Amino acid sequence: MTPFQYSRATSAAEAVQSAGLEAAKYLGGGTNLVDLMRETIERPAVLVDVTGLSANIDEREGGLLIGAAVRNTALAEHRVVRERYPVLARAILAGASAQIRNMATVGGNILQRTRCAYFYDDEGSRCNKRTPGQGCDALDGFNRMHAILGTSPACVATHPSDMCVALAALDATVHLEGRQGRRTLALTDLHRLPGDHPEIETVLEPGELITAVELPPLTMASTYRKVRDRASYAFALVSVAAALRVEDGAVKAVRLALGGVAHKPWRAWKAEAALKDGPVTAEAFRAAAEAELADAAPLRDNAFKIELAKRTMVSVLGELAGEAA
Amino acid sequence: MSIIVNGSATPLPPDPRVSLLDLLREHLKLTGTKKGCNQGACGACTVLLDGERVVSCLTLAVQAEGRAVTTVEGLAQSDKLHPLQQAFIDRDGFQCGYCTPGQICSAIGMAAELERGVPSHVTGDLTAGTIAASREELAERMSGNLCRCGAHNGIIDAIAATFISKEAAQPYRPDGPEMAA
Incomplete structure (x- = not known):
C-alpha cells in the first residue's frame, strides 16, 4: 500500500x-x-x-432521503425500505456478505469499482481502466462474467453493485457536493458507459462527494432477483430489479433495471416502453425482454447471459404480475 | 487516540496503512483472529466492532478509533468458554480450526442481527417482525465465513444449539424437516 x-x-x-x-x-x-x-x-x-457524515434515513415528500454514510445493513433493515421499497432491501441483501454489508456505505457502494480479474491483475494483464490506452485482456480472455450491453472495444467490465440496480429502477437521485457547489443527478446519469475512456467511470467532478440518495415514492409492487453461480455471496451473472402496477388487466406502470450485464446499472428503458399499457402476459413480457436485449453483443464466454437476462426478466415480471393481481 | 480491544485501551498505530487485522495480530499479538485471504472474501478475520461483525482485513485500524473491538480472545470468562465455543467442540464445528475464530465472532454478530429482526436474502416476508431461524436462514447469514474443511453442518449445529434451541440443532439431514424458531 x-x-x-x-x-x-x-x-x-x-x-x-x-x-x-x-x-x-x-x-x-x-x-x-x-x-x-x-x-x-x-x-x-x-x-x-x-x-462520520450523515447516516440518517429521513422520510421526505412520500419518499426517502438516505445519507451517503448509511451502512448497507442499516438501509436494508429500515422499516420503510422493507415495507415500501422491497426491491431495494432485497438487492442489498443479495449483495456481498453480512460482514461487508455492516461496513459498506451507500456512497461507497455506488462508487465501487469493477471486479474484472484483469483490472485487478496489475502485473500480468493489460487493462484500459487501470492504465488508459494499454489494451484490454478481457476481450479475448476469460470473459464469462463480463458485459453484454453498452460495451466498447476498450472495456467490457461490469458494475458489480446490486444496490445500484435497485436504485436505477427506483428513479433515485444522487445529491452531490463539490467545489462548484451542490447539485442533484439521476442515478442512471451518474455512471458512464466505457466508450474510449473506461477509466472515467462517473460524471462526478474531481473532488465531488455523494452526500445522499433520494428515493421518490413508489406505488408499485417491486422485487429483485439475482442469478449467480452459488446460492450466496457471489457477484451476479444477471440480476433484475423490477416494479410493476397492473390496472384493468394492463400494465399501468413498470420499472426495470438489469445488473451484471453492463458497465453501469442498466435501466431497461426499451423494455419498459414495450410493456407500458400493454397486456399482462408472458408473451408481452418476452417481447419486451427481446427488445431490451436486441443490441446485446456477446463475447466468447458470456452469450448465455442474453437468454438468462430475458428469462429472468420474464420470470420476475410474472411474479410481480401474480402479486399485483 | 485509542481503540478498546477486549476491554483494554490500545494506542492507534502511527501508520494509517495498518489494518485492524494486522494491529491485532502483529502489534498486539492477539493471533486468535486469522488472516485468510486478506481481501474480504473468506471471513477468517471477522471480529466484532461495537458489537457488529466486520472483516478486520479491510478495516483500517484508524477507522476503529474510539470504538470497541471484540476478538475471539475476548469471549471466554477466565477459564469458562463462551457457550458457542463449547458448542463448536461438542458439535464438531471445525476440523483444522483456522476459520473457527472468525466463524464464532461472526455467529455472535449474526445472532444479534437475527434478534434485531434484520432480514436476509432468504427471508420470505420482509415485513415480519420476527424471523424464524431456519437452517436455511442460518446458512445464508453465515455465508461470509468459508470453511475449507467443510465443517459447515457442524458449525450450523453449534450455532443453532447455542442461540436457537437444543432441539433445533439436530444433526443435519438433507431431506429433514426445517427446524422451528
Whole structure:
C-alpha cells in the first residue's frame, strides 16, 4: 500500500475542502477501496474518511432521503425500505456478505469499482481502466462474467453493485457536493458507459462527494432477483430489479433495471416502453425482454447471459404480475 | 487516540496503512483472529466492532478509533468458554480450526442481527417482525465465513444449539424437516 495521509471529515464542506487534491479519495466502509489500495491499483495521497457524515434515513415528500454514510445493513433493515421499497432491501441483501454489508456505505457502494480479474491483475494483464490506452485482456480472455450491453472495444467490465440496480429502477437521485457547489443527478446519469475512456467511470467532478440518495415514492409492487453461480455471496451473472402496477388487466406502470450485464446499472428503458399499457402476459413480457436485449453483443464466454437476462426478466415480471393481481 | 480491544485501551498505530487485522495480530499479538485471504472474501478475520461483525482485513485500524473491538480472545470468562465455543467442540464445528475464530465472532454478530429482526436474502416476508431461524436462514447469514474443511453442518449445529434451541440443532439431514424458531 502506498503511504497516504488520513483525515476524518465532520461535514461535507470540510470533506470537499480536505479532498482538494487530485490524488485524494473519500473513504466509506473501505471494503473495495482498501482492497484496491493494498493491490496498489488505487494510490491516493490523501484519504478523507466520510463515514462520520450523515447516516440518517429521513422520510421526505412520500419518499426517502438516505445519507451517503448509511451502512448497507442499516438501509436494508429500515422499516420503510422493507415495507415500501422491497426491491431495494432485497438487492442489498443479495449483495456481498453480512460482514461487508455492516461496513459498506451507500456512497461507497455506488462508487465501487469493477471486479474484472484483469483490472485487478496489475502485473500480468493489460487493462484500459487501470492504465488508459494499454489494451484490454478481457476481450479475448476469460470473459464469462463480463458485459453484454453498452460495451466498447476498450472495456467490457461490469458494475458489480446490486444496490445500484435497485436504485436505477427506483428513479433515485444522487445529491452531490463539490467545489462548484451542490447539485442533484439521476442515478442512471451518474455512471458512464466505457466508450474510449473506461477509466472515467462517473460524471462526478474531481473532488465531488455523494452526500445522499433520494428515493421518490413508489406505488408499485417491486422485487429483485439475482442469478449467480452459488446460492450466496457471489457477484451476479444477471440480476433484475423490477416494479410493476397492473390496472384493468394492463400494465399501468413498470420499472426495470438489469445488473451484471453492463458497465453501469442498466435501466431497461426499451423494455419498459414495450410493456407500458400493454397486456399482462408472458408473451408481452418476452417481447419486451427481446427488445431490451436486441443490441446485446456477446463475447466468447458470456452469450448465455442474453437468454438468462430475458428469462429472468420474464420470470420476475410474472411474479410481480401474480402479486399485483 | 485509542481503540478498546477486549476491554483494554490500545494506542492507534502511527501508520494509517495498518489494518485492524494486522494491529491485532502483529502489534498486539492477539493471533486468535486469522488472516485468510486478506481481501474480504473468506471471513477468517471477522471480529466484532461495537458489537457488529466486520472483516478486520479491510478495516483500517484508524477507522476503529474510539470504538470497541471484540476478538475471539475476548469471549471466554477466565477459564469458562463462551457457550458457542463449547458448542463448536461438542458439535464438531471445525476440523483444522483456522476459520473457527472468525466463524464464532461472526455467529455472535449474526445472532444479534437475527434478534434485531434484520432480514436476509432468504427471508420470505420482509415485513415480519420476527424471523424464524431456519437452517436455511442460518446458512445464508453465515455465508461470509468459508470453511475449507467443510465443517459447515457442524458449525450450523453449534450455532443453532447455542442461540436457537437444543432441539433445533439436530444433526443435519438433507431431506429433514426445517427446524422451528
